[in-house]
Amino acid sequence: MLEFMLNDRVVRTSKPSGSLLLDFIRYDQRLTGTKIGCREGDCGACTVLMGSLVDGRLQYHSATSCLTPVGNAAGKHIVTVEGLNMDQLSPVQQAIVEEGGTQCGFCTVGFVLSLTGFCLQADQMANYPAAIAAIDGNICRCTGYKSLERAAARLTDALAARPNGDAIAWLVANQFLPEYFQQVPDQLRAMQPAPASANGKPRVSGGTDLYVQQHDTLVEQEVTLLFDRPALKGITVEDGICTLGAQTTVADMLHSEALQTMFPRLSEHLKLVSSTPIRAISTLGGNFVNASPIGDMTAFFIALNAQLHIDGPNGARRIFLKNLYHGYKTLDLAPDELITAVSFAVPPANSRFNFEKVSKRTHLDIASVNTAILIFMDGNAIAEVHLSAGGIGPVPTFLEKTCAWLQGKELIAETVRSAAEILQTEISPISDVRGAAAYKRLLLRQLFYAHFITLFPETINLDLLR
Numbered sequence: 001m002l003e004f005m006l007n008d009r010v011v012r013t014s015k016p017s018g019s020l021l022l023d024f025i026r027y028d029q030r031l032t033g034t035k036i037g038c039r040e041g042d043c044g045a046c047t048v049l050m051g052s053l054v055d056g057r058l059q060y061h062s063a064t065s066c067l068t069p070v071g072n073a074a075g076k077h078i079v080t081v082e083g084l085n086m087d088q089l090s091p092v093q094q095a096i097v098e099e100g101g102t103q104c105g106f107c108t109v110g111f112v113l114s115l116t117g118f119c120l121q122a123d124q125m126a127n128y129p130a131a132i133a134a135i136d137g138n139i140c141r142c143t144g145y146k147s148l149e150r151a152a153a154r155l156t157d158a159l160a161a162r163p164n165g166d167a168i169a170w171l172v173a174n175q176f177l178p179e180y181f182q183q184v185p186d187q188l189r190a191m192q193p194a195p196a197s198a199n200g201k202p203r204v205s206g207g208t209d210l211y212v213q214q215h216d217t218l219v220e221q222e223v224t225l226l227f228d229r230p231a232l233k234g235i236t237v238e239d240g241i242c243t244l245g246a247q248t249t250v251a252d253m254l255h256s257e258a259l260q261t262m263f264p265r266l267s268e269h270l271k272l273v274s275s276t277p278i279r280a281i282s283t284l285g286g287n288f289v290n291a292s293p294i295g296d297m298t299a300f301f302i303a304l305n306a307q308l309h310i311d312g313p314n315g316a317r318r319i320f321l322k323n324l325y326h327g328y329k330t331l332d333l334a335p336d337e338l339i340t341a342v343s344f345a346v347p348p349a350n351s352r353f354n355f356e357k358v359s360k361r362t363h364l365d366i367a368s369v370n371t372a373i374l375i376f377m378d379g380n381a382i383a384e385v386h387l388s389a390g391g392i393g394p395v396p397t398f399l400e401k402t403c404a405w406l407q408g409k410e411l412i413a414e415t416v417r418s419a420a421e422i423l424q425t426e427i428s429p430i431s432d433v434r435g436a437a438a439y440k441r442l443l444l445r446q447l448f449y450a451h452f453i454t455l456f457p458e459t460i461n462l463d464l465l466r
Contacts (some may be wrong), residue, residue: 001013001014001289002015002017002070002071002073002074003074003075003191003192004007004027004073004074004075004077004078004191005051005076005077005078005082005184005187005188005191006029006031006078006080006083006311007031007078007079007082007083007180008083008178008180010187010191011029011231012312013028013070014236015028015070015098016067016070016219016220016221016222016223017069017070017071017222017223017225018070018202018204018218018219018220018221018222018223019069019070019219019220020065020066020068020069020211020219020333021048021065021068021070021072021073021078021275022034022036022039022065022066022068022070023219023220024070024296025048025065025080027046031080031082033080033082033109034046034047034048034065034080034081034109035107035109035110035287036066037066037106037107038065038066039066039215040067040212041064041066041067041137041212041274041275041277041278042100042139042364043110043138043139043206044064044107044110044111044114044135044137044138044139044275044277045106045107045109045110045138046064046065046066046110047062047064047065047070047109047110047113047114047137047138047277048062048063048078048079048080049061049062049063049077049078049079049113049116049117050062050063050068050073050074050076050077050078050280051076051078051079051122051184051188052075052077052079053185053189053190054167056185057166057185058166058168058184058185058188060077060079060117060120060121061117061233061251061276061277061280062113062114062117062134062137062276062277062280063211063277063280063281064137064208064278064281064452065078066211066275067207067208067211067278067281068206068207068281069204069207069211069218069223069225070228070409071204071223071225072204072206072207072225072281073226073227075188075191076188077184077187077188079113079116079333080109080113081109081112081113082110083178084116084177085178085298085376086175087179088175090116090175090176090177091155091158091174091175091176092112092115092116092119092151092155092176093112095151095152095154095155095158096108096111096112096115096147096148096151098151098154098368099147099148099150099151099154100143100147101143101147101148101150101151102142102143103142103143104141104142105203105262107138107139107140107141107142110137110138111138111140111148114135114137114138114276114277115131115134115135115151115152115155116176116177117134117276118130118131118134118135118155119155119159119162119167119171119176119177120167120171120392121134121170122162122163122164122165122166122167123164123165124169126156126159126160126162127153127156128153128156130156131152131153131155131156132149132152133271134276135148135152135276136271136275136363136364137274137275137276137277137278137363137364137450139364140461151397157177158174168181168182169182173188174231176416182277185402190196193210194365195330197269200424201221201222201223201224202214202217202218202223202224203223203224203226203338204218204223204224204225204226204227204324205226205227205246205282205283205285205286205357206281206282206283206286207281207286208274208278208281208282208286209282209286209287209292210286210290210291212445220403222450225249225281225332226246226247226283226338227281228247228283228348229247231245231340232245232246232247232285232341233245233247233248233252234248235248235253235256235258235259235377237258237346240345240346241344241345241346242258242259242262242343242344242346243309243341243342243343243373244284244341244343245284245340245341246283246284246285246288246338246339246341246342247283247284247285248283248284249280249281249282249283249284249377250270250273250274250278250279250280250282250284250297251276251279251280253266253270254266254267254270254271254279262346262347262353263347263353265354269300269354270354271363272355272357272359272362272363273296273297273357274296274363274365275363275364278364284297284301285339285340285342288301288308288321288324288339288342289331289333290324291324291325291328291329291330291395291396292330292389292390292396293295293328293390293391293392293393293396294366294367294368294369294370294391294434295390295395295396296355296357296367296370296390296397298321298388298390298396299355299370299371299372299388299390299396300355300372300388301321301342301344301372301375302321302322302372302386302388302396302397302398303353303355303372303374303386303387303388304344304345304347304353304372304374304386305320305322305344305345305374305386306320306342306343307319307320307321307342307343307344308320308321308339308341308342309339309340309341309343310333310337310338310339310340311337311338311340312334312336312337312338313336321342322388322396322398323370325395325396327394327395328394328395337400341398342354346374347374350376350377350378350383351374351375351376351377351380352374352375352377352455352456353372353373353374353375353422354372354373354450354451354454354455355361355370355371355372356370356371356372356447356450356451356454357369357370357371357447358370358443359434360434360445366434367390367391367434367442368389368434368439368440368443369389369390369392369429369435369440369444369447370389370391370447371387371388371389371390371444371447371448371451372388373385373386373387373388373451373455374386375451375455377411379410380407380410380411380459381409381410381411382407382408382409382410382411382415383407383408384403384407385402385403385406385407386398386403387399387402387403387423387448389427389444391429391434391440391443391444392427392428392429392444393428393429394428397427399423399426399427400426401426402419402422402423402426405418405419405422406419411452411456411459411460412459412460413460413464413465416449416452416460416465417465418447420448420449423445423448424441424443424444424445427440427441427444429441429444438454449462449465452465453465
């Protein structure tokens with residue numbers, strides 16, 4: 001029996017743990033404010049808030065309920081638009097109404113939940129860019145967005161006095177939230193722990209890829225839930241090695257001070273990965289084993305020369321992430337083995353890292369081509385390079401020949417141009433809905449140039465590479 005809070009009450013269900021939260025909300029609980037749109041995490045019409053107790057404090061994030069197994073809601077507080085109802089409109093709802101931010105209304109619920117989630121992020125600056133970022137997973141087909149942007153600006157002004165830390169009491173007092181939110185922590189503490197999933201069932205992390213591919217299979221059965229296992233979470237740095245649990249989410253990375261120190265442009269890089277509600281539930285382990293040729297985090301960590309920690313019946317082992325992929329969707333991973341963590345050496349002071357991605361939309365889209373690079377310098381000479389790319393072959397690729405050729409070369413424009421020619425011999429893109437093969441070759445060349453223009457602006461610029 002799964003137990004969680006849905007708005008202001010505790011609910012229990014014996015539905016299969018693999019069934020979807022969206023369907024439970026709409027069909028079992030008859031809360032039809034949450035809409036069915038794409039069922040692929042792309043439109044945001046099904047957005048809900050998920051609240052969890054973290055170190056005794058209630059923390060919320062937005063999530064796409066169309067990709068969330070109901071088992072991942074166990075022990076949490078799930079908020080739909082009905083759970084925000086009060087005698088009057090909240091400042092979020094009022095801002096959207098007064099700025100004309102709704103027309104047909106189908107997407108409006110998702111925007112209300114996402115912007116309410118923004119109000120709950122008391123450790124985050126309540127500024128306009130952050131408000132806009134909070135709705136990067138919501139699509140509207142009617143308004144043209146300008147009215148919603150104005151609503152976000154008004155909301156930012158309304159939050160000027162919000163305190164740092166636990167802001168729920170302030171949000172209740174100022175009618176952003178109903179009063180029952182203040183009792184949620186005690187109710188969550190009183191819940192029974194979620195039952196452990198049976199071994200041998202399909203494994204599910206955040207579900208952001210799996211439910212798009214295997215929806216009909218998963219929603220009818222019990223699954224092995226990995227998302228909330230403490231042993232598979234966390235980010236640690238010890239003896240020069242950074243280790244991330246396989247169930248670490250992209251949002252966890254984005255909020256990690258340790259990773260922000262290692263990668264000063266981390267926020268810029270990770271904002272290219274999907275959208276706010278997807279980043280909150282998509283996990284590193286899930287990204288790796290999905291084996292997509294264009295997995296953003298796979299390209300990111302291959303460039304860090306990362307190792308996977310794998311446990312199985314025959315014991316633990318480690319392999320380099322770049323060696324996980326033997327062919328399209330073919331992994332060096334037995335069915336009974338589990339990736340538990342990924343680790344990499346903390347980049348030293350003489351190194352520079354960059355991630356690039358091109359997709360049809362800046363946010364909430366799959367890459368046409370992505371690439372990452374970690375480059376070590378010895379004066380003006382390139383000491384070592386780790387270069388990855390996705391979208392240019394059947395598997396995420398470590399560009400070994402290009403890396404070997406660059407080693408020891410002087411950092412000048414001619415070196416970069418020559419390396420770009422070698423790079424073309426290592427790739428085999430195909431034409432598909434994300435672009436023609438020739439277009440992908442051109443993209444990778446331009447992104448390869450972008451690495452050097454970004455990392456070495458004092459030495460390399462676009463004019464030199466023309």
